[in-house]
Amino acid sequence: MEPARALEPYRLSKPEVAVFVAGITSMGLEILALRIVAPQFGSHIYTVGGLLTVFLAALSLGYWQGGKLAATASNRQMRLILLATAVYIAVVIYANDMLLLYTSTIPLPAQYASLPAVIVLFGPPTYLLGFISPYAAELSAKQSVGEASGHVYALGTIGSILGAGATTFVLIPTLSVDGIGLLFGLSLVATALVLDFPRPSRRTAVAVLAVTLVLFAATSSASLGLDPRGDVVYETQTPHQQLEVIDDGDERTMYLDGARHSAIDRSDPERHVFAYTEYFHLGMLLHENPEDVDRVLFIGGGGYTGPQDFEDTYDVEIDVVEIDPEVTAAAEAHFGLEQSDSLRAYTEPGRQFLQETDEEYDVIVLDAFKRDQVPFELTTVEFMTLAEERLADDGVLQANVISAPSGSASAFYRAQYATMNEPFDHVYSFRTSDSPAIQNIQLVATNGGERTTQKDLLERNDGDHLETDLEGHVGNLLSEPDVDDVPILEDDHAAVEALLDPMLGQQYVIEETDADVAADTNGSDGAGDGDASATSEHASVRGLALEPA
Numbered sequence: 001m002e003p004a005r006a007l008e009p010y011r012l013s014k015p016e017v018a019v020f021v022a023g024i025t026s027m028g029l030e031i032l033a034l035r036i037v038a039p040q041f042g043s044h045i046y047t048v049g050g051l052l053t054v055f056l057a058a059l060s061l062g063y064w065q066g067g068k069l070a071a072t073a074s075n076r077q078m079r080l081i082l083l084a085t086a087v088y089i090a091v092v093i094y095a096n097d098m099l100l101l102y103t104s105t106i107p108l109p110a111q112y113a114s115l116p117a118v119i120v121l122f123g124p125p126t127y128l129l130g131f132i133s134p135y136a137a138e139l140s141a142k143q144s145v146g147e148a149s150g151h152v153y154a155l156g157t158i159g160s161i162l163g164a165g166a167t168t169f170v171l172i173p174t175l176s177v178d179g180i181g182l183l184f185g186l187s188l189v190a191t192a193l194v195l196d197f198p199r200p201s202r203r204t205a206v207a208v209l210a211v212t213l214v215l216f217a218a219t220s221s222a223s224l225g226l227d228p229r230g231d232v233v234y235e236t237q238t239p240h241q242q243l244e245v246i247d248d249g250d251e252r253t254m255y256l257d258g259a260r261h262s263a264i265d266r267s268d269p270e271r272h273v274f275a276y277t278e279y280f281h282l283g284m285l286l287h288e289n290p291e292d293v294d295r296v297l298f299i300g301g302g303g304y305t306g307p308q309d310f311e312d313t314y315d316v317e318i319d320v321v322e323i324d325p326e327v328t329a330a331a332e333a334h335f336g337l338e339q340s341d342s343l344r345a346y347t348e349p350g351r352q353f354l355q356e357t358d359e360e361y362d363v364i365v366l367d368a369f370k371r372d373q374v375p376f377e378l379t380t381v382e383f384m385t386l387a388e389e390r391l392a393d394d395g396v397l398q399a400n401v402i403s404a405p406s407g408s409a410s411a412f413y414r415a416q417y418a419t420m421n422e423p424f425d426h427v428y429s430f431r432t433s434d435s436p437a438i439q440n441i442q443l444v445a446t447n448g449g450e451r452t453t454q455k456d457l458l459e460r461n462d463g464d465h466l467e468t469d470l471e472g473h474v475g476n477l478l479s480e481p482d483v484d485d486v487p488i489l490e491d492d493h494a495a496v497e498a499l500l501d502p503m504l505g506q507q508y509v510i511e512e513t514d515a516d517v518a519a520d521t522n523g524s525d526g527a528g529d530g531d532a533s534a535t536s537e538h539a540s541v542r543g544l545a546l547e548p549a
Contacts, residue, residue, distance in 0.1 A: 012155070013139070013140065014075060014194060014195050014197070015075065015078060015135065015136035015139040015140065015152075015195075016136055016140070016151070016152065016155055017191060017194055017195075018078050018082065018132050018136060018191050018194075018195060019132055019133055019136045019152050019155045019156045019159065020155045020156070020158065020159040021082075021159065021187055021188065021191040022082075022129045022132040022133070022156065022159065022188075023155065023156040023157065023158065023159020023160040023162075023163060024159040024160070024162050024163035024166070024184075024187065025085070025129060025163060025184045025187060025188060026055070026059065026126055026129045026130075026160065026163065027159070027160035027161075027163035027164045027167070028163035028164070028166065028167040028171070028180070028184055029055075029089075029122060029125065029126065029184065030051065030052075030055045030122075030126075030164075031163075031164055031167040031168055031172070032167060032171075032172070032177065032180055032181070032184075033051050033055075033118065033121070033122050034047070034048065034051060035172065035177055035237060035242055036092075036096050036100075036121065036177055037051065037100070037114055037117055037118060037121075038242070038257045038258065039100075039242055039255075039257050039258025039259075040100040040101070040104055040114075040117065040258060041100075041104070041113055041114035041117065042257075042371065042372035042373070043257060043372065043373055044372045044373065044497065044500065044504075045497050046110075046111045046112070046114065046504070047114045050112070050114050050115045050118050051114075051118055051122075053115075054115065054118045054119055054122060054123055054126075055122065055126050057123075058122070058123045058124075058126035058127040058130065059126055059127075059129070059130045060130070061127055061130065062126065062127045062128065062129060062130015062131050063130045063131075063133060063134060065127075065130070065131065066130055066131035066132070066133065066134035066135055067134040069131075069135075070134045070135055070137070070138040071138065073134075073135035073138040073139055074139070075139070075195045075196070076195075077135065078131075078132060078135050078136070078139075078192075078195055079192040079195045079196060079204065081128050081129075081131050081132065081135075082132075082188045082189070082191055082192040082195075083188070083189065083192050083207055083208070083211050084128055085125045085128045085129055085188055086185040086186075086188040086189050086192075086211050086214075086215060087211055087214060088124050088125045088128070089125055089181050089184055089185040089188070089215070090181075090185060090211075090214045090215045090217075090218035091218070092121050092122070092125070092181060093178050093181040093182065093185075093215070093218040093219055094218035094219075094221055096121060096177075099117060099120055099121055100117050100121075103116040103117040103120060104117065109505070110504030110505030111501075111504060113505070132156075133152050133153060133156050136152045137149050137152040137153075140152060167180065169239075171183070172237050172238075172239065173237070173238065173239045175237070176235070176236070176237055177237060177242075178219045179219070181219070182215055182216070182219045185211075185215040186212065186215060189208055189211050189212055189215070192204070192207075192208060192211075193208050229246050229248060229253075229255075230246045230247050230248030230249075230251075230253075231246065231247045231248075232244060232245075232246055233245040233246060233247055233252070233334060234330060234333070234334060236326060236330075238324050238325075238326040238327070239324075240323065240324045240326075241256045241257045241324065242255075242256070242257050242258065243255070243256060243324075243326055243327060243330060244258075245330055245334045247266075250265055250266045250267040250268075251263055251264070251265055251266075251273060252264050252265075252266055252334065252335070253273075254302060254303040254327075254330065254331075254334075254335070256302070256327070256370070257370070257373075259370060259371055260274075260510065261302045261303065261370075262274075262302040262303025262304070262305050262331075262335065263303070263305070263512075264303065264305060264335055264336070269336070270312075271513060272305075272309070272513055273305075273512055273513065274305075274440075274510055274511070274512060274513075275432060275510075275511035275512060275513050276400065276432040276439075276440035276442070276510070276511065277305055277306050277309065278468075278470075278473060278513075279430060279432055279440075279442045279470075279473050280306050280309070280310070280365055280367075280398065280400075280442075281313075281466065281468045281470055281473075282398065282428075282430060282442055282444055282470060282473060282474075283363045283365060283396045283397075283398040283444055284314070284363065284396075284466055284468075285457060285460055285461065285465060285466055285468075285470055285474070286396055286428065286444050286446055286452060286457070287362065287363065287394065287395075287396050287446075288394050288449070289394065290314075290465060290466060292362070292394075293314065293316055293362040293363060294316060294317060294362060295316065295317050295318075295319070295359060295360070295361045295362055295363075296310055296314075296316050296317070296318045296319070296361060296362065296363045296364075296365070297318075297319045297320075297321070297359075297361045297363070297364045297365070297390075298310075298318065298319070298320045298321070298364075298365045298367060299321050299350035299353075299354075299364065299365070299366045299367065299368050299378070300321070300322065300350070300366065300367035300368030300369075301320045301321075301322030301327055301328055301331060301345060302322075302327065302331070302367070303330075303331050303334075303335040303337075304320065304328075304331040304335060304337045304345075305335065306365065306367060307320045307343055308335075308336065308337065308343070311342055311343045313467070313468065316342070316362075317341070317342050317343075317344075318342060318343045318344070319344050319345075319346060319359070319361075320343070320344070320345045320346065321345075321346045321348060321349075321350045321353045322345060322346070322347060323347065323348065323349050323350070323368075324347075325347045328345050328347065349375075349377075350366075350368055350375075350378055351377050351378060351383055351386070354383075354386050354387060354390050355386065357390065359390070360390065360391070360392050360395075361390055361391055361392065361395060362391070362392050362394075362395050362396070363395065363396050363397075363398070364387055364390070364391060364395070364396070364397045364398070365398045365399075365400070366378060366387075366397065366398065366399040366400065367400045369399075369400065369401060369402055370402070371402050371438075371503075371508055372500060372503075372504075374412070374496050374500065376489070376494040376496045377491070377494075379415075379416060379419065379489045379494055379496055380419065380489045380490050380491050380494050381419050381422045381423065381488055381489060381490055382490065382491045384397070384419055384420050384422065384423050384424070384445075385422070385423040387423075388423040388424060388445075388447070391447075393447070393448065394446075394447070394448065395446075395447070396444060396445065396446050397420070397424065397444070397445040398442060398443065398444045398445075399416065399420065399442070399443045399444075399445075400440055400441075400442060401413050401416050401440070401441045401442075401443055402438060402439070402440055402441070402508070403416075403438060403439075403441055403503065404436065404437065404438045404439070404503065404506070405429075405431045405436065405439070405441060405478055406436060406481075407436065408502040409438055409502045409503045409506050410481070411486055411499045411502055412496070412499040412500055412503070413429070413441050413443075413481070414481045414482070414483050414486045415483070415486040415487055415488075415489055415499050416443060416489070417429060417443060417480075417481055417483060418483035418486055418487075418488055419488050419489045420443055420445045421445075421483075422488060424445035424446060424447055425446065425447045425448060425449075426445065426446045426447070426451050426452070427443060427444070427445045428443070428444045428445075428446075428452070428477060429441055429442065429443050429444075429477070429478040429481070430442040430444070430473060430474075430476045430477055430478065431476045431478055432476065432511055433509045433510075433511045435507075435509045437506065437507040437508065437509045438503050438506055438507060438508045438509065439508070439509045439510070439511075440510065441478075454474060454475075454477045457470075457474045457477070458471065458474055461474055486499070
């Protein structure tokens with residue numbers, strides 16, 4: 001009997017079990033919240049900071065209000081709080097898309113745009129969970145208030161640690177957002193039932209059954225909803241992002257965190273749906289001897305439309321570095337990717353790959369930036385120097401940068417231009433849209449020789465330098481930008497977020513080639529004049545989903 005008595009202090013009471021589960025759920029919801037909100041508002045620092053602010057404020061308010069009412073605390077009241085929280089989680093599962101859409105229309109500065117959605121979706125359940133700790137402390141069997149409070153809050157913190165770790169490393173890579181929400185809701189329901197053990201009343205049993213049915217109904221109804229973007233072919237949560245493949249007629253698009261990243265025309269595989277992918281050939285046009293190009297590296301795969309186009313167009317070996325293996329798998333399943341001796345995919349961070357490889361490349365294409373998420377380690381002068389070292393003497397580096405060509409929203413483009421100009425002799429920039437809005441700007445860096453003029457490029461295009469016709473693209477060559485007011489980005493100071501701030505809330509334009517015109521174009525590999533046959537798509541940089549054309 002002595003060992004049993006020794007273990008007695010470590011047995012959790014029913015209220016302490018509730019605290020532990022509430023800790024798991026509150027922190028799990030906080031991690032999950034970013035996956036729910038990011039497709040609409042982006043995952044920049046303002047979204048993350050807003051989430052932390054709302055969750056901490058709601059918990060604090062719950063602690064304070066729960067402490068005021070703790071004198072009347074009972075297991076029954078805790079049971080009602082847990083069941084009410086589970087019901088609200090069902091609301092989040094069922095209506096999060098609608099609530100995100102409606103709250104996104106509230107006229108607020110872009111930095112604060114996500115706050116209404118976060119408050120509506122996650123404020124109430126977090127507030128309710130805040131009641132559990134002071135209630136459990138009041139019901140604790142500990143002899144002193146200090147001991148009871150310390151014990152309860154330690155259990156809540158341990159639960160929060162478990163909730164954060166399990167959601168980040170296990171649940172998000174394994175389950176959908178709805179599935180994770182269902183799991184949290186059922187955990188709260190189960191805990192409410194435990195509070196009435198060993199003989200739960202009929203009222204408790206009915207309430208538990210009703211809330212369980214509501215949770216399953218919300219999950220089932222959400223999965224049956226129609227997506228205005230088209231037919232959902234595939235969707236998953238990866239450790240890095242939300243991944244969706246959606247068909248709108250013959251166009252198949254890969255969405256990453258709600259933003260369009262790659263697209264193909266299933267009726268015309270040679271068509272460049274997004275005009276900016278045609279501009280990837282500019283690196284070959286600026287190469288002095290494209291016929292000598294043997295190895296090409298793409299950093300960033302997406303739907304692998306660019307690498308596959310290069311494989312079809314040139315007799316080269318192509319390596320693609322894509323950090324998310326789920327993206328590569330989706331490209332193989334839905335975008336026609338077939339790895340071979342001429343096209344190989346590697347799963348690791350791009351900079352790490354360059355540091356470890358001993359290969360020498362003739363062309364490197366950097367295509368790993370999102371509208372509001374830019375891995376700073378791929379922007380700095382140290383990275384550009386590393387890329388230059390991995391290039392042949394006449395090698396070319398091309399970066400697909402999302403920014404505006406001029407005005408306040410051009411800060412990131414101009415800083416990236418200045419940074420690339422440090423290790424390289426010449427940097428050229430090409431807009432992909434006639435609009436002054438935020439767009440995909442192509443930066444191409446070379447070494448040696450005199451600076452190539454637009455006239456030189458047009459002559460190359462008219463000659464036999466390349467089979468691909470890039471006349472319209474060369475016409476979009478920009479003059480050298482003023483970089484006096486922007487920093488050289490460095491590893492120890494790459495203020496990428498500050499450079500992206502002016503783009504928040506501004507229009508983002510992706511030019512899309514017209515299907516009918518592309519089908520009639522005689523240029524090889526579907527690469528015609530992107531400007532002559534382009535239509536525009538617009539979206540807010542803060543993360544509103546682009547409407548299909």
